[in-house]
Amino acid sequence: MSPFAIAADKTSIHADPAQYRARFEEQSSLLFDDIFEPALLAKLMTRAAAAHFVKDFIEDIGAREKESVQLIGAAICLLLGRLNLLEWLETATGTSPLRAMTGCLAQMRANGSDALTWHDDMNGKHRMLALAVNLSDHDFTGGEFEMRRKGEALPFHQVKYARPGSMMVFAVNPKIEHRVTIVTQGGPRRVFAGWLLSQPE
Numbered sequence: 001m002s003p004f005a006i007a008a009d010k011t012s013i014h015a016d017p018a019q020y021r022a023r024f025e026e027q028s029s030l031l032f033d034d035i036f037e038p039a040l041l042a043k044l045m046t047r048a049a050a051a052h053f054v055k056d057f058i059e060d061i062g063a064r065e066k067e068s069v070q071l072i073g074a075a076i077c078l079l080l081g082r083l084n085l086l087e088w089l090e091t092a093t094g095t096s097p098l099r100a101m102t103g104c105l106a107q108m109r110a111n112g113s114d115a116l117t118w119h120d121d122m123n124g125k126h127r128m129l130a131l132a133v134n135l136s137d138h139d140f141t142g143g144e145f146e147m148r149r150k151g152e153a154l155p156f157h158q159v160k161y162a163r164p165g166s167m168m169v170f171a172v173n174p175k176i177e178h179r180v181t182i183v184t185q186g187g188p189r190r191v192f193a194g195w196l197l198s199q200p201e
Contacts, residue, residue, distance in 0.1 A: 001014065001034065002014070002032045002033060002034045002035045003015030003017070003020070003032065003088075004032075004035065004085060004088060005034075005035070005036075005037055006035055006036050006037065006040065006079050006080070006082075006085070007036075007037040007040055008037075008039075008040050010082075011079075011082045011084055011085045013084060013085075013088055017088045017089070017090075017091035017092035018091055018092075020092040020093075021091070021092060021093070021094055024092060024093045024094065024169075024171075025094070027156075027157055028147060028157070028170055028171040028173065028176055029147065029157060029159075029168055029169060029170035029171065030092065030093070030168070030169045030170075031159060031166060031167070031168050031169075032166065032167045032168075032169070033163055033165070033166045034163075034165050034166070035133070035165055035166070035167045036079075036165050040079075041164065041165045044072065044075070044076070044135060045135055045137055045164060047071075047072050048072050048105055048135040048137075048190055049137050049190075051067045051068075051071070051072055051105060052067065052068045052069070053065035053066060053067055053068060053106075053107060054066065054068045056106065058116070060117075060119075061116050061117055061119045062114070062115050062116040062117050062180075063113055063114050063115070064106050064107065064108050064114050064116065065106065065107050065108070065109065065114070065188075066104050066105065066106040066107075067104060067105040067106070070104050070105065072105045072135075072192070073103055073104040073105040073192060073194075076103065076105070076133065076192045076194070077101040077102060077103055077194065078101075080101050080131070080133075080194065081100060081101035086098040086099070086196065089129065089169065089196065093129060093169065093171075095128050095129055095171075095196075096128075097128075097198050097199075098128055098129070098196045098197070098198070099197060099198055099199050099200065100126075100196075100197040100199060100200040100201070101194055101195070101196060101197065102194060102195055102197060102200075102201055103131075103192055103193055103194020103195060104192070104193060104194070105135070105190070105191075105192050106190070106191060106192075106193050107187075107188040107189060107190040107191070108143055108180065108182075108183045108187065108188060108189045109183060109187055109188045110140065110141075110142070110183045110184055110185050110186060110187050110188075111183075112182070113182075114182065114183060115179075115180060115181060115182040115183075116179050116180040117179050118148070118177045118178070118179045119177055119178070119179070120150075120172070120173070120174060120176065120177045120178075121172045121178075121195065122172065122174055124195060124197075124201070126197040126198045126199050126200075126201055127172045127195040127196075127197060128172060128195075128196050128197060128198050129169055129170065129171065129172060129195065129196040130169075130170050130171075130172050130178075130193075130194070130195050130196075131167055131168060131169045131170070131192075131193075131194050131195070131196065132145065132161070132167070132168050132191045132192065132193050132194075133165070133166070133167045133191060133192040133194075134161035134162075134163060134164055134165065134166045134167070134190075134191055135164060135165075135190045135191060135192060136161065136164060136187065136188065136189055136190045136191070137164065137190070138186055138187055138188070139162075139186050139187075140183050140185065140186035140187035140188070140189050141183070141184045141185040141186055142181050142182050142183045142184040142185070143160070143161075143180060143181060143182070143183040143187065143189035144158055144159065144160045144180070144181045145158070145159045145160070145161070145168060145178065145179075145180055146158050146159075146178060146179055146180075146181065147170065147176060147177070147178045148176070148177060148178075149175060149176060150174075150175055150176065150177055161189070161191065169196075172195070
């Protein structure tokens with residue numbers, strides 16, 4: 001059970017955020033399953049699958065597709081940007097201030113090219129935390145999220161988003177970088193990718 005539940009009209013808190021601080025400090029990330037109420041998740045999944053995507057090339061990082069007009073992306077920004085959730089995440093991660101959300105709905109296909117190489121997300125000056133919400137409606141191989149310390153070859157943390165509605169929250173830190181490996185089969189790997197900001201952009 002997730003420590004919070006996001007519904008269309010409110011976000012309910014079910015657990016003390018302080019109990020997650022040590023885990024975040026150790027792993028620089030937190031993974032939550034089932035963050036949305038089932039009816040809301042079903043609606044988001046259906047609309048994300050029907051969204052129109054265009055190619056998105058990110059300089060020096062890689063390629064993916066993103067929603068051409070951020071309708072689902074904008075809706076998720078509003079859902080994740082509620083004050084009580086931002087305050088909960090401040091305490092759970094020891095990261096503050098968290099005052100706004102931004103992000104987009106994006107996907108990677110098993111086309112031999114979609115992937116994101118190692119990067120640190122430090123190109124946005126107000127970014128405090130990054131996050132990814134799994135909205136994939138088909139299984140896929142590859143597409144793993146990995147984190148490593150700069151200067152080290154091997155990742156210290158690897159996650160495959162296997163469960164729809166799960167959310168990874170992770171540090172935006174100049175000493176840590178992350179990547180998404182190439183999707184080799186199935187998919188697409190579809191996520192909302194976003195950032196928690198110290199102030200609106």
